[in-house]
Amino acid sequence: MTIELWSWPTPNGHKVHIALEELELPYRVVPVDIGAGDQFRPEFLAITPNHRIPAIVDPDGPGGAPLPLFESGAILIHLAEKTGRLIPANPAARAICLQWLMFQMGGVGPMFGQWNHFANYAPEKIPYAIERYTKEVRRLYGVLEKRLSGATWLAGDDYSIADIATFPWVRNPERRGIDPAEFPSVRRWTEVIEARPAVMRGLAVLSERQRQGPMSDKEKENLFGTTQFTRR
Structure with a gap:
């Protein structure tokens, strides 16, 4: 259906x-x-x-x-x-998958969205807001870099809904003033996902x-x- x-x-x-x-x-x-x-x-x-x-x-x-x-x-x-x-059957692995999914839902999405608003659409430029969310976006890229430097995927060994949720927000880092070379593990992960036919x-x-x-x-x-x- x-x-x-x-x-x-x-x-x-x-x-x-x-x-x-x-x-x-x-x-x-x-x-x-x-x-x-x-x-x-x-x-x-x-x-x-x-x-x-x-x-x-x-x-x-x-x-x-x-x-x-x-x-x-x-x-x-x-x-x-x-x-x-796209979600592990093992309870511990499933919890880790949901952990990273919630990281995107509660962190990456809202914070990247706030950066985008204040940097690009707010009717007046508020330096404090732009600086705050710029720093938070960079911090979140750093969290992802640390995770992906020791794991193939966010949930561990297997591609999952955690990767699917995070990828659309993290791609195109240049739009946020982020140099992809600064976060090589994130860049590797992004490029692998981008090459998947279903993602295309x-x-x-x-x-x-x-x-x-x-x-x-x-x-x-x-x-x-x-x-x-x-x-x-």
Whole structure:
């Protein structure tokens, strides 16, 4: 049965695109243009009250019942457990996999996102904020470097949802002023993941809809303005 995927070509969207391709699960994409405000449409809010992409509807959830699901980490866990792939069966190894998944969800994603906002989109440059998040981004790259200097993958010996979750955020370090040569183990890991055919297919999902050029005032309002704070 075909999974309904509500998404947009962002790092969080790419996590699920890549996982679906790696797991060879059939899916149908419903574009949610977050710059245009599609995330506030009633049909999307019926799946996720948090109006954030991605979200899925799995018509064959546990017990055969349809399962609407939001939060990319929860979606990755569900898809991995559904297929028995990309997550270790051994309890200790599984805990380590989830540890690094939570590291991405609670650290890499939010901190990289804050850096991106204050460095690129905030209406005024706040040196304290830029310096704070620049230092935190570099610190997180250092944590990943330490881990990957002693392990092939974040969870250990096997590629997993922890790698899939982290990769879309960590790729293209130059955009954050990071020299890839400074973190050679992260660069090695990134290059190996980028070469995977399923990853290439996942990154291509909705790529034709990627915004080109500066962000419009309407896009800024939908993404950062008061519109997102309205109770719905």
